[in-house]
Amino acid sequence: MTTVQDASRGRMSPLGLACLGVASIGWGLNFPIMKHLLTELPPLSSRGLSGIIGAIALGAIAVWRGQTITVPRGLWSRLVLVSLLTIGGWVACMGLALLWLRASDAAVLGISIPLWVVLLAWPVLGERPSAVRAVTLLISLGGITVLIGGGGFDASLDKLPGILFALAGAICVASGTVLTKHFPLALPPLSLAAWQIGLGCIPVAVAGLALEDPHFAALSTIGWASMVYMTLVQFCVCYVCWFVALERLPAATASIGTLLVPVVGVLAAAAMLHEPLGLREVIALTVTLAGVALALRS
Structure with a gap:
């Protein structure tokens, strides 16, 4: 998720809530x-290329809405750095994590981003975490521990590369978020998203084409539908709706509303992929969500 400057508003907008959903x-x-x-x-290959196409589409939408896509000369270095962390790191690491993890596990680990923001904001921004946030951090880490430890030591070792990639992706996003707060990127929101997604996904796509052997011609109908979804829905529709929500909702409401993401991810994985949804998954999801929600409200 791209970090933007948000003009918080005190009232709830039905359109904003709908777009957030x-x-x-x-x-x-x-x-x-x-x-x-x-x-x-x-x-x-799949995530990098879909991101590049999505970025081009977002740029076209930004131009259509009258937003400038010109990047000031002094902004390029920080824009590239933040893009590589926030988008490139997340796209690459989470894609690799799914080679070892179930979709539900990845969704729960991904929502730990606000917790890493709290930790990184201390040395970079001088924002010392309060006692409440320290406790919520421990609560959420407890939920992640439940997720990691399920199935015994051997199962945890089998998942370890995926766990490390997922946490690395979350930490990359958190690092980009903190750097954006330290060095603000003065661009319109859709233009900023287009540049960040494009700059972040280009090296991922290049690495994929160099190291992997994708066969797009052999894609099934479902495979092509998945590519279209990742390109148009994930990178375009969702980002447009996110920025509409940010314009019409208080920042805290928008942030807490995104906690719906892992819930949907876990339930959808159970329904679409028949992944197990047992007591361990429910406890891990509930504890992690509770910790993040408390951290966002404190």
Whole structure:
């Protein structure tokens, strides 16, 4: 998710709430869709190329809405750095994580982003975490521990590369978020999203085409539908809806609303991929969500 400057408003907008719901549900559904697509395409090629096409489409939407897409000369270095972290790191690491993890596991680990923001904001921004946030951090880490430890030591070792990739992706997004707060990117929101997605996905796509062997011609109908979803829904529809929500809702409401993403991801993975939805998954999801929700409200 791209970080933007948000003009918080005190009133609730039905359109804002509807757009927030669309964005959260769309991003949540993307986890099982990504997981299925890995049975037909390697992760870096598919996610990198879909991101580039999505960025071009977002740029066209920004121009259509009258937003400038020109980047000031002094902004390029920080824009590239933040894009590589926030988008490139997330796209690459989460795609690789799904090679070892179930979609539901990846969705729960992905929602840990606000917790890493709290940790990184301390040394970078000087924002010392309060006692409440420290407790919520421990609560959420407890939920992640439940998720990681399920199935015994051997199962945890089998999932370890995926867990490390997923956490690395979350930390990359958190790092980009903190750097954006330290060095603000003064661009209109849709233009900023288009540039960040494009700049972040280009190296991912290049690495994928160099290291992987994608066979797009062999894609099934479901495979092509998954690519279209990742390109148009994940990168375009969801981002447009997210920015509409940010314009019409208080920041806290929008942030807490995104907690719907892992819930949708876990439930959709159970329905679409028949992944288990047992007591361990429910406890891990509930505890992690509770910790993040408390951190966002404190």
